[in-house]
Amino acid sequence: MSDLATYNFAYLDEQTKRMIRRAILKAIAIPGYQVPFASREMPMPYGWGTGGVQVTASIIGPEDVLKVIDQGADDTTNAVSIRAFFQKVAEVAVTTHTGEASIIQTRHRIPEETLREGQVLVYQVPIPEPLRFLEPRETETRKMHALEEYGLMHVKLYEDIAKHGRIATTYAYPVKVHGRYVMDPSPTPKFDNPKMHMSEALQLFGAGREKRIYAVPPFTEVVSLDFEDHPFEIQTFDKPCALCGAEHVYLDEVVLDDKGGRMFVCSDTDHCETRQAEGHFGAMLATSKEAAE
Amino acid sequence: MSDQPLLKVRNLSKFYGNRIGCNTVSFDLWPGEVLAIVGESGSGKTTLLNCLSTRLMPTTGSVDYHMRDGQYRELYHMSEAERRFLMRTDWGFVHQNPADGLRMTVSAGANVGERLMAIGDRHYGNIRQTATEWLERVEISTDRIDDQPRAFSGGMRQRLQIARNLVTGPRLVFMDEPTGGLDVSVQARLLDLVRGLVNDLGLSAIVVTHDLAVARLLSHRMMVMKDGHVIEQGLTDRVLDDPREPYTQLLVSSILQV
Numbered sequence: 001m002s003d004l005a006t007y008n009f010a011y012l013d014e015q016t017k018r019m020i021r022r023a024i025l026k027a028i029a030i031p032g033y034q035v036p037f038a039s040r041e042m043p044m045p046y047g048w049g050t051g052g053v054q055v056t057a058s059i060i061g062p063e064d065v066l067k068v069i070d071q072g073a074d075d076t077t078n079a080v081s082i083r084a085f086f087q088k089v090a091e092v093a094v095t096t097h098t099g100e101a102s103i104i105q106t107r108h109r110i111p112e113e114t115l116r117e118g119q120v121l122v123y124q125v126p127i128p129e130p131l132r133f134l135e136p137r138e139t140e141t142r143k144m145h146a147l148e149e150y151g152l153m154h155v156k157l158y159e160d161i162a163k164h165g166r167i168a169t170t171y172a173y174p175v176k177v178h179g180r181y182v183m184d185p186s187p188t189p190k191f192d193n194p195k196m197h198m199s200e201a202l203q204l205f206g207a208g209r210e211k212r213i214y215a216v217p218p219f220t221e222v223v224s225l226d227f228e229d230h231p232f233e234i235q236t237f238d239k240p241c242a243l244c245g246a247e248h249v250y251l252d253e254v255v256l257d258d259k260g261g262r263m264f265v266c267s268d269t270d271h272c273e274t275r276q277a278e279g280h281f282g283a284m285l286a287t288s289k290e291a292a293e
Numbered sequence: 294m295s296d297q298p299l300l301k302v303r304n305l306s307k308f309y310g311n312r313i314g315c316n317t318v319s320f321d322l323w324p325g326e327v328l329a330i331v332g333e334s335g336s337g338k339t340t341l342l343n344c345l346s347t348r349l350m351p352t353t354g355s356v357d358y359h360m361r362d363g364q365y366r367e368l369y370h371m372s373e374a375e376r377r378f379l380m381r382t383d384w385g386f387v388h389q390n391p392a393d394g395l396r397m398t399v400s401a402g403a404n405v406g407e408r409l410m411a412i413g414d415r416h417y418g419n420i421r422q423t424a425t426e427w428l429e430r431v432e433i434s435t436d437r438i439d440d441q442p443r444a445f446s447g448g449m450r451q452r453l454q455i456a457r458n459l460v461t462g463p464r465l466v467f468m469d470e471p472t473g474g475l476d477v478s479v480q481a482r483l484l485d486l487v488r489g490l491v492n493d494l495g496l497s498a499i500v501v502t503h504d505l506a507v508a509r510l511l512s513h514r515m516m517v518m519k520d521g522h523v524i525e526q527g528l529t530d531r532v533l534d535d536p537r538e539p540y541t542q543l544l545v546s547s548i549l550q551v
Contacts, residue, residue: 134396147374151411155396158403158410161417162439227417 010057011089016040020058020213024204027215032181033145034128039211049082049107050208052124056105059120059204060086065093067101072109072250072267079107096270108171110192112249112271115201117218123186125207128214130174130184150182153225161230170235176223177216185222191234191250196222241266242284244275297359299324299465299497300345305354307340313521314340317354320516320526324359324464327491327498329512329529331505331544337521338501339469345499346386346467347376361464381408385458385466389473391450394457395442401428401453402438408461427456431486448479452486459490468500472507484510505548509533517541 008014016038023037042050060066066086070078074096082105083094095101098113105122115121131141134152144152153174160168173190177183185196186205196203196216203216216222226232240247242263249271251264263284266272276285298321307314315337322328330338343349345356347368357365361383368376380386388394395404405424406414414420425435431452433445442450451471458466471487472480488511491498502508508515508529516526517538525538536542 134399143373147377149377149411151407154410154415155399155403155407158406158417158420159399162400162402162421226415228415229418 007089009062009090010060010086011043012040012054012057016054017058020054023213024055024058024215027204027213028202028217030181031216031220032177032183032214034212034214036211037213039208042208044081044085046209047126048078049105049124051206051210051213052105052107052122052208053082053085053206054208055122055204055206055213056086056103057090059122060090060092060103062090062092064102065095065100067095067098067104067270068106069104069109069111069268069270070107071252072111073269075269097274098268098270106188108187108189109250109267110188110195112246112266112268114195115199117200119201121199121201121203123188123203123205125184125186125205125212126209127172128184128205128207128210128212130172130182145181148180150176153182154227157225157227157230161227167226167230167232173232174225176225178220179223182225183214183216183222189235189250190224190232193222193224193232194234198222237264239264240282241272241275242282244272244280244285245282246271246275246280298322299326299359301355301357301365302345303355303357305341305344305356306352307337307344307349308352313337315344315518316521318516318523320523322465322497322499324497325495326514327496327500327512329508329515330499330501330518331503331508331515332518333503333544336518338503338518340521341518342467342469342499342501346384347380348386358465381411382461383463383465385455385463387451387454387458387466387468387471389470391442391447391454394454395450397443398441400439400441401433401445404442404453404457405460408457412461423460427460428453430490431456432482446479448475448483451475451483455487455490459494459496462494464497466496466498468498470502470504471500472502472504480507487511505533505545517544 020037023035027035040054042053044050068079068083070076086092087094098111103120107124129141131144131152134156135141157167171187171189172184173193175183175185175193185193198219200218202218205214224232237251241251243265246266250267252267254263254265256262300322303319305318306316318341330341332338344351356368358368360366402421402424405427406420409420425438428435428438433449433452442453472483500511512529515529515532516523519540525532525541533545536545
């Protein structure tokens with residue numbers, strides 16, 4: 001070992017972790033409320049999940065098992081580098097299996113497998129303020145949250161229906177938490193919104209650049225906003241996953257060639273692999289196996 | 294018509310440091326009455342309007358408002374939440390520049406519907422129906438309902454702003470130079486429209502203007518302000534036909550004759 005300075009466990013110093021934990025506790029006490037915190041510089045650029053990384057670093061312990069996903073996948077750049085980061089600075093066990101993880105840091109998805117009590121889901125959030133694109137003034141949006149003036153959120157949905165004939169917002173779909181605060185569920189597809197409702201797991205949201213932390217405690221009501229005559233709906237897919245044949249899961253479109261060939265596969269890679277190991281096969285996998293034989 | 298005033302203003306003053314914004318203004322506004330506040334630039338008209346509409350905190354004085362439940366409430370003793378609720382339901386505020394009162398980046402229909410959604414209307418079809426009716430009432434073609442106000446002319450924007458304010462059926466509307474920046478023929482149409490709406494809906498209104506013709510057409514009563522003081526008030530026709538104060542006489546005689 002060299003005598004060079006080393007990092008504290010999980011990179012952040014203990015005072016910073018304490019500050020972030022206090023913000024997290026406050027966020028849990030007021031579901032959906034955006035708690036300001038003194039976001040630190042992290043050794044990765046803004047937009048790469050600096051908020052989520054700080055939250056994870058503050059709650060992680062040596063016994064934890066970490067899973068990191070990006071767009072549902074365990075093997076994409078963002079997921080790989082954050083997982084490697086925590087292996088290096090915290091030496092924690094990592095996994096790709098949703099069921100085995102105690103902390104799951106995510107970008108853009110909630111795993112298909114239902115989360116259980118004791119698990120923590122940490123979201124990376126780019127813009128925590130759901131009203132931001134309608135009301136640019138932070139002073140005003142804070143006042144609107146404080147006074148529960150949420151008519152403006154429906155103006156956005158109204159505009160969607162007026163322009164597209166239906167609510168065309170497909171991600172970052174606004175929700176009302178515990179009947180009080182309107183919250184941006186980060187850019188997850190609205191397909192995942194129902195999973196937040198009454199979830200057994202603790203859900204924490206970290207926005208590094210915007211310096212906000214918010215939370216949804218376990219067993220909390222999370223309702224997607226809608227109109228009486230245009231109720232909230234999640235995306236549906238015509239075909240099951242091409243690899244594992246799963247239905248009622250969120251699928252990614254993969255372009256295969258320049259002749260219009262494409263396939264739809266599970267965005268949650270762990271879910272897809274688990275199903276394949278259990279002997280489920282989709283249309284494309286079956287044909288490729290036959291071709292190989 | 295009720296026998297109690299809608300608004301009771303007593304000794305309202307606003308000072309900007311040593312400078313006077315408006316000084317010891319007192320008056321009653323009755324239901325269905327249109328009051329014009331006239332005077333030259335810098336006479337304190339807009340300061341007074343902002344103090345009345347809770348957009349600006351007065352230095353001293355009181356404003357009591359006759360709520361729908363029949364009680365009088367002192368505006369500056371209400372919580373901010375109550376004041377803001379009052380402003381978007383029972384009141385309207387028409388700005389001189391429509392861009393200040395409209396959301397320029399959302400469609401005309403959503404502009405009109407915003408107040409309905411703010412008070413809990415959650416049925417898209419009903420909101421759109423109401424918005425369509427209001428666009429018709431303010432003479433905006435209903436096929437423009439999905440256009441943004443950016444694509445509207447100045448006169449259309451001003452009419453849209455009026456529709457947006459009146460959709461919740463307010464009892465009191467504040468107007469700050471509603472015809473400022475419009476050409477005369479558009480002004481005439483707008484004044485016609487406002488006069489019709491005020492009569493139909495039994496609104497009370499406080500209109501700030503430097504244009505005596507606007508005051509003559511719209512208002513029942515008027516107040517003349519100079520250097521922050523109300524120097525003369527009375528029925529509009531009386532003040533304009535028989536001005537008593539030298540300043541009012543000057544003001545009336547300086548109307549351009551074509």
